[in-house]
Amino acid sequence: MYGEDASREQSELERTAFRKAERKYKFYYDDSSKSSKKKKRPKPVDLTEVLDFKAISSSFCRDENLPPGIVALSGGFHHPVFCLDSRPGFYFIPGALSIEEQCHWIRESLTSFPEPPNRTNHNAIYGPIHELFDATIERKVLVEEENAVTSFASEPGCFERKESTRRWRFSEENSARLRGNGGKSVLASVLLRKLRWSTLGLQFDWSKRNYDVSLPHNKIPDALCELAKQMAATAMPTGEEFKPEAAIVNYFGLGDTLGGHLDDMEADWSRPIVSMSLGCKAIFLLGGKSREDVPVAMFLRSGDIVLMAGEARECFHGVPRIFTDKEGAEIDPLESHLLHEGNNHFVDYIRSSRININIRQVF
Numbered sequence: 616m617y618g619e620d621a622s623r624e625q626s627e628l629e630r631t632a633f634r635k636a637e638r639k640y641k642f643y644y645d646d647s648s649k650s651s652k653k654k655k656r657p658k659p660v661d662l663t664e665v666l667d668f669k670a671i672s673s674s675f676c677r678d679e680n681l682p683p684g685i686v687a688l689s690g691g692f693h694h695p696v697f698c699l700d701s702r703p704g705f706y707f708i709p710g711a712l713s714i715e716e717q718c719h720w721i722r723e724s725l726t727s728f729p730e731p732p733n734r735t736n737h738n739a740i741y742g743p744i745h746e747l748f749d750a751t752i753e754r755k756v757l758v759e760e761e762n763a764v765t766s767f768a769s770e771p772g773c774f775e776r777k778e779s780t781r782r783w784r785f786s787e788e789n790s791a792r793l794r795g796n797g798g799k800s801v802l803a804s805v806l807l808r809k810l811r812w813s814t815l816g817l818q819f820d821w822s823k824r825n826y827d828v829s830l831p832h833n834k835i836p837d838a839l840c841e842l843a844k845q846m847a848a849t850a851m852p853t854g855e856e857f858k859p860e861a862a863i864v865n866y867f868g869l870g871d872t873l874g875g876h877l878d879d880m881e882a883d884w885s886r887p888i889v890s891m892s893l894g895c896k897a898i899f900l901l902g903g904k905s906r907e908d909v910p911v912a913m914f915l916r917s918g919d920i921v922l923m924a925g926e927a928r929e930c931f932h933g934v935p936r937i938f939t940d941k942e943g944a945e946i947d948p949l950e951s952h953l954l955h956e957g958n959n960h961f962v963d964y965i966r967s968s969r970i971n972i973n974i975r976q977v978f
């Protein structure tokens with residue numbers, strides 16, 4: 616699509632009900648205060664229409680009535696599971712993960728999940744990066760190095776050939792500075808802040824928007840498989856078991872958003888996507904089958920699990936906002952637990968971040 620058509624489509628997109636809701640909740644600085652950038656405050660946001668399943672769950676446990684359009688599932692599950700009349704196939708399990716489980720998955724998301732052969736958004740520029748979190752703690756720098764590779768003559772009469780390749784390697788900050796080879800370098804801490812996704816199990820290729828089964832990959836870790844199967848059971852066709860084959864881990868910092876989208880690259884949409892939230896609170900928008908449908912906004916807190924199966928798989932959804940201020944983030948118990956374990960580096964990260972792990976059956 617070219618010129619006018621493309622810009623018309625763009626401006627139509629800007630006007631959809633989904634887009635309007637994204638703009639309503641997105642993080643903006645308040646321009647009305649003429650103060651310097653340092654003192655700038657977030658623009659106030661009206662949260663009165665955001666569904667709060669934590670509050671709904673508490674009143675449900677006190678045997679109070681549920682708000683209209685919300686139903687609680689009765690079943691063998693030891694947490695209340697809520698559904699929306701207007702979005703069949705969508706399930707919300709508030710507080711499904713204990714604080715210990717949340718801490719465990721935060722640590723995994725920052726240490727083992729971004730390890731090769733799993734890929735991250737940094738692969739395209741730097742190639743595989745090993746031990747990014749440790750490198751951040753050790754204040755390392757990723758430095759571009761030139762390697763001379765010599766290939767020897769395999770047959771008589773062929774010449775020895777020297778080739779140069781470039782690769783990125785972690786270096787101590789001082790030695791990187793000393794070398795001063797004019798090459799490029801980037802702080803590990805900057806790369807950690809800019810980590811946006813990692814993929815586990817079958818690798819998702821974002822450029823083709825499909826799974827590339829030819830890419831090297833490890834199986835989803837057993838403990839994550841077990842958790843996903845247990846959570847998915849509520850939304851599975853009777854008598855069938857969920858097969859976790861791929862997962863996408865999303866990392867959000869202040870101002871980061873996940874635009875409205877569908878996850879439509881999996882073969883069988885009757886299987887749920889199991890999506891768990893860790894760290895700072897967020898707003899999740901669940902739209903309808905068209906971007907013109909007004910989305911339902913809801914809070915996602917650390918430990919909440921959402922399932923999207925069946926018709927809900929056809930619904931646009933996204934994350935327009937995360938809250939990193941102390942009151943809004945709602946991570947005090949999580950912070951205390953991590954501090955108690957002596958994990959200051961994880962606390963530093965999660966204070967201003969949200970992590971989402973979503974697990975899928977691909978075939």
Ligand SMILES: O=C(O)CCC(=O)C(=O)O
Pocket residue numbers: 863865873878890892899915932933934971973
């Ligand atoms: O971050 C979330 O809660 C949603 C993630 C999501 O929709 C996705 O990765 O496809």
Ligand SMILES: [Fe+2]
Pocket residue numbers: 876877878932
């Ligand atoms: Fe999604």
